[in-house]
Amino acid sequence: MPAPAIEMSRFLDTLAASSAIGPGREGGLSRLALSKADKEVRDMFAGLVKAQGMSLSIDGVGSMFARREGLRPDLPPVLIGSHLDTQANGGRFDGIIGVLGGLEVVRALDAAGITPLRAIEVVNWTNEEGARFSPPMVASGTFAGTYTTEWTLARRSDDGPTLGEALDSIGYRGNAPVGGRPIDAYFELHIEQGPILDSLGMQVGVVTHGYTSHGFLVSFTGETAHTGPWPMERRKNALVAGARLLVASDDIGWDFAETGGKGTAARLVAWPNKPGILSDWAEVVCDVRHDSPASAAVMAERVRRAIGESAARAGCEAKILDSWTWGGHIFDRGLVDGVRASAVRHGFRHMDIASQAGHDAYFMARVAPTAMIFTPCRGGITHNNRELCLPEDMAPGLDVLLDVVLQRANRPA
Ligand SMILES: [Zn+2]
Structure with a gap:
């Protein structure tokens, strides 16, 4: 049986398909939460995970959970995720690489014929950016029990509809319960959104905590x-x-x-x-x-x-x-050590780093052991159409993600 491996060309093809949906300024994306473009990328993601044989459930605030069953369906799953929505002048990478990276992990396991003990779920959180509905990370916050579903559905956009109405209008108000189920661990791969890794020539950021x-x-x-x-x-x-x-x-x-x-x-x-x-x-x-x-x-x-x-x-x-x-020392020491150990094993240039932006991982850390992996982005430019990660910027983070997810998913009860 071959060892599972990230296939960059496959990942980049999927990323390119995402990059064509909701174009903004030259080179960027303007894919506000629950807009027509968001529906389109959600449909794309749904099609891809179904083609991969995953089951898809959508919760009451529109977050999408694609599940690849494990050998022991009774055990809590390992969750990988981030968000497909962007700012009005957003980039093509941001949290998108975290969702599509999760899909790539599943594809790598499928290609190698490996089924770990635990199920793996890939989540696309609704309205991470908070660009259309305030506050940001509202869906992961609801999953974690910080906000009630009713409160979240009542958030109103500048352009009129509430979050609940916008979900209905694109057909993404699901019936799965919001949170309230055990998650074994949560991993989020994200671009750094700052200049530190790039300026120091680092390939992987081991995120220890958040501002x-x-x-x-x-x-x-x-x-x-x-x-x-x-x-x-x-x-x-x-x-x-x-x-x-x-x-x-x-x-x-x-x-x-x-x-x-x-x-x-x-x-x-x-x-x-x-x-x-x-x-x-x-x-x-x-x-x-x-x-x-x-x-x-x-x-x-x-x-x-x-x-x-x-x-x-x-x-x-x-x-x-x-x-x-939000923020503080919220990430799980064991998982963070695992991220670092994987970077060491691969020989990647890596460093411990604090996250300065908000992420869904902050809320998930309230209900499950959580860790984040950062990739560098050129010049630290982000929330900008010039946001750029080259394949070599993303590949090490994806390798680490595959490592830590596989290891955790084989953790016995
Ligand atoms: Zn993001």
């Missing part, structure tokens, strides 16, 4: 008035309150930049947002993150203070509509 991140969705309420005669001291311009909070978030990031902290002014919407009238409503998304949970907590406290100060300076009322936190 602690605190995010906020805040609304400001003021009063419309004429931009000319209305006295400054009586103005309640919600747009200004929102802008002040965003600048404060950026400033907080700069204050912690020396130790790697980040503060992000992510989004501001206002109404009416027109010349000639003051806006009476604004909504802001901002976040702060840091490798040290304690520093992240200090940064978050400063954001909370800035929310009140921004509202007061602009004569408005502030309301925190939603806040979220």
Whole structure:
């Protein structure tokens, strides 16, 4: 029986098929969650896993689970996954290589005629990016029990429909229960989305933990008035309150930049947002993150203070509509050691690294032993149509993924 092996040409063909769906700016993708393009790539994934003899189930928030049965169907499965949705100006690699990499692992096992003890499931999580429905990683968060299914289905997009309505419109609201079942382990292969591996010439990132991140969705309420005669001291311009909070978030990031902290002014919407009238409503998304949970907590406290100060300076009322936190030392030591050992065995240049972006793995770590593998991406450019991974950037991570999944899937009860 041959040893199972990743076949790069097969993987790259599948990746190329994905790259043709939902084109964005030159070279990139604009495949927002539950859009027509997302339906198309979901249909493609469904067709591929069925052709591979896998069974497909879709849960109540639209996450797709393709299952390859093991010798012991009664044992909890090993889950591999990430997401096929992208940002509005997204790249072709991002989490896509994690889902299609999972499929490639199954294909490699099939080609070698190997059936491990445990089932292997490959998951495509709904709305990882949070680009159409806030917050990000909402489906894995629901699977992990952090959000209820009802709450998640009620998330509303800018363009109108709720997440539940959007699922219905593309036919992807499934009937499998959301979470609540044992998972033996979760592995996620993802591009680094930063410049560290590429700049150091590393082939594999052994992800040890994630930056602690605190995010906020805040609304400001003021009063419309004429931009000319209305006295400054009586103005309640919600747009200004929102802008002040965003600048404060950026400033907080700069204050912690020396130790790697980040503060992000992510989004501001206002109404009416027109010349000639003051806006009476604004909504802001901002976040702060840091490798040290304690520093992240200090940064978050400063954001909370800035929310009140921004509202007061602009004569408005502030309301925190939603806040979220993730990251920290959440990954399973044994699995992380396994990723590193595989990189060593292959002779890949590798390093331990923290994840600075949010990933579905963060929520999965709450319910199952979890690990992540990073591949380098050129220049660290991501969430950008110039995002680029060459085959040689992805191959080592795929080899490691196959190793650790196979090993775990043969773990006895
Ligand atoms: Zn991603």
